[in-house]
Amino acid sequence: MPASKLTYPQTRRDxxxxxxxxxxxxxPYRWLENDVREDRQVADWVAAENKLTDSYLASLPGHDIFAxxxxxxxxxxxxxxxxEQGGHYFYMHNSGxxxxxxxxxxxxxDGEGRVLLNPNEWSADGATALAEWVPSEDGKYLLYSVQDGGTDWRTVKVLNxxxxxxxxxxxxxxxxxxxSWAKDGSGFYYSRFPEPAxxxxxxxxxENQKVYFHKLGTAQADDRMIYATPGHPKYGHSAHVTDDGKWLVIITSEGTDNRYAVTVKDLTKADSEPRTIIPELTNQWVPIxxxxxxxxxxxxxxxxxGRIVTLDVAAADPVATMREIVPQSEATLDGANMVGGRIFASYLVDAKTEVLRxxxxxxxxxxxxxxxxxTASxxxxxxxxTETFFAFTSFATPTTIYRYDIxxxxxxxxATPKVDFDPSQYEVKQRFYTSKDGTRVPxxxxxxxxxxxxxxxxxxxxGGFNISLTPGFSSTRLAWMEQGGVLxxxxLRGGGEYGKAWxxxxxxxxxxxVFDDFIAAGEDLIAQGVTTKKQLAIQGGSNGGLLVGAVTNQRPDLFAVALPAVGVMDMLRFNKFTAGRYWVDDYGSPENEADFKVLRSYSPYHNIRSGVEYPAILASTADTDDRVVPGHTFKYTAALQHADIGDKPHLVTIETRAGHGxxxxxxxxxxxxANLWTFAAYWTGMKVKSVE
Known part of the structure; x- marks a missing residue:
């Protein structure tokens, strides 16, 4: 099969x-936006695409070795x-x-651990997961949330x-x-949306997220609403009780930008009303x-x-009391905590962690x-x-947990892991290359x-949403590198590696x-002799899936393989589904004319270039992805398969009972x-061999 052009399923064009x-x-593929769980025609299309992809992947060498x-x-x-809470230590553990x-x-x-929750018993297919969990201050209760099939929705329960x-x-x-638990353990604060139709x-x-207080032993219908902004339905709110239990801090945002309003409530006064002390969504304000x-x-x-400041929230004008504690430095302040009478400030120095006290x-x-x-976290x-804990990882260092005596x-x-590889066999280097406009990119x-x-x-x-890519260990990437592959x-710009300007x-x-930075990275790898056009595969997920789709359209000659996962592929309709409306902070809005012109210029779905040879493409998504709905990838794949873009395969894998990751x-x-590396190995010329 790899030697011949594939026959793709016929996809209706409206x-x-x-x-x-x-x-x-x-x-023409608007109908593929319909929910695959509800629409039989979409479900049939998904089944046909998966059948073709599965048969194609089965024809390639190396899958069993990678698996x-x-x-x-x-x-x-x-x-x-x-x-640690109430003298007890709570932690996640996977035996392998x-x-x-x-x-x-x-x-x-150092005591003997006992299992509190085993999500492997919650579903036959293993796709029901434990998501967030928070013990009460005395450790008597544990609130936890259940995530089923990868959805962003949570069901919250409480354990003794x-x-x-x-x-x-x-x-x-x-x-x-x-x-966030109340200090006395009587209940907790949380945020919820109205039940959808x-x-x-x-x-x-x-839309219309509100903050509630849930008292233990009562029905959710009786929960007390603490804070809402009905005049601003797009505002989202998160609530946190201070360590002394005396204040509730509510952070409000509208999208994905770190632009926050701050509201406080005095919990020592039963009749106190929430008081907004920073109303403008202009700057980042993260309480530490x-x-x-x-x-x-x-x-x-x-x-x-980034810097660390103090405000007196009881003052008539708290912002007027602002005092600088830790000034801005040349490095980017990535996060900070107050623990044991100390401030621990984590900085990014050229995308690597440095922690100052x-x-x-x-x-x-x-x-x-x-x-x-x-990377330390x-x-x-x-x-x-008297103690705190952190995790440390790097590309050739599996995540190790450390205790720090304050x-x-x-x-x-x-906790030190033992992985079946020799880290001394690997080398990691950081290189700086020049992008199209002269910007230096690591x-x-x-x-x-x-x-x-x-x-x-x-x-x-x-390259987006102020998210930084820092060194981290990955067993999946190691399987690629063991075969002689390079990672x-x-x-890229759009991330948070160098602060707001970046x-x-x-x-x-x-x-x-962002696309120019990524293209320049590929060109630099080729110029430095690391790889060639026929050996270069690109990968990204979510906003990174958009990245891969966009650069594949712009420079299809530069890459041998493209692996866009759960990507935002229709930049003109992303804001109409689930969390998509948050993303206008990074993308702009298709309902604004100036933004529309920019979005239309790079939207992967709308810019596939018929008549041009494209690389081999294996897109991926999941039926329960309610972050970036699968219709993005469905429509993109249908458009690829309809276009005249050469004989290399342009396929998609669609997982069931899985979400955004x-x-x-x-x-x-x-x-x-195993599927991704088998596909990428074949089309980059990698010879897959057994690893002893």
């Missing part, structure tokens, strides 16, 4: 046209960062090949940790919510702790790379010694904690030592910069990447 500011835009090796590389014990990690509890740090018995409490219609659960836009009414915030106000008055106390160059805890500054490994390049270059190379990118990760440089009307069971991950 006469559907929209008028955008006088420009007629055809949308076996992925299974071996993922078969190692993994721990999450422990959370479990589809879902279990939640454990210990009564002391001593008896293991589930309480009667059950909450629905929750997504994009934080959870029948049949619209996975497609309706999400408080001392009485003096609140510490991580903000980018007058500091595009400060006293509450801003006095510098030195660095946290990290195990190497990579965690550093949570309470004001009186008094002594001593770091000790708490890129990590990872491969086995001593391999012959040029080699088949996987170039990965994202390249480009830190993000702004790759969003809205600057979005083309979170909660995906281990067996599905193994199968997914």
């Amino acid at each position: 006469n559907v046209t929209d008028d955008y500011f006088g420009t007629k835009v055809a949308d 076996r090796r992925l299974k071996a590389l993922m078969d190692y014990e993994r721990f999450g960062i422990p959370v 090949l479990q589809n879902q990690a279990e939640l454990f509890m210990r009564d002391s740090l 940790t001593a008896t293991g018995q589930q309480l009667s409490d059950e909450l629905q219609w929750i997504k994009f919510s934080d959870f 029948s049949g619209e659960k996975f497609q309706a836009t999400n 702790g408080n001392m009485g009414s003096t609140f510490y915030f991580n903000t980018n106000k007058d500091a595009p790379r 400060y006293a509450p008055d801003g006095k510098a106390l030195g660095k946290v010694d990290l195990p190497g160059i990579g 965690g550093f949570g805890g309470e004001p009186d904690s 008094a002594t500054g001593q770091t000790t490994a708490w 890129m990590f390049i990872v491969h086995k030592k001593g391999i012959k270059l040029p080699a088949p190379t996987l170039l990965y990118g994202y 390249a990760v480009a830190n 993000h702004d440089g790759g969003r809205l009307h600057n979005k083309q910069n 979170s909660g995906k069971p281990t067996d599905k991950i193994i199968e997914e990447y």
